[in-house]
Amino acid sequence: MATRPIHEGLFTKPDDPRGAALLAGRCGACGRHHFPAAETCPYCSAETGSVEAVGATGRIFLHTVVQTAPPGYTGPVPYGFGLVDLPEGLRVVTRLAAADLDALESGLRVRLEIAPLCTDEEGNEILSWAYRPDDGAA
């Protein structure tokens, strides 16, 4: 069984020495981060910049619990979903993983994980990212 990311260029692969991270664009002109990384800065339209690994940790800004699978989604339900503020100044839309979804709350410190989400029609494991409450380990 093979493993592939849900989309190339969104996050580091499991063997990446930088650890679990989102791949954000950083504008060469205004210096702001954006995610997903884009050729053109969404804030100032500059076309210079780089890709940086960000968001190993963050804090929940707001969240909800999805009880019904959206169209095309074959992963488990229910799952958490919301916005996480990253130390780099980004606020990202993300899945939220937790053993106890009732424990999710605004301001909660979370840690990024890259993990299998579901299996595609050919039997490949599809990797995605999620933030999970940070238990302080690692």
Ligand SMILES: [Zn+2]
């Ligand atoms: Zn810019």
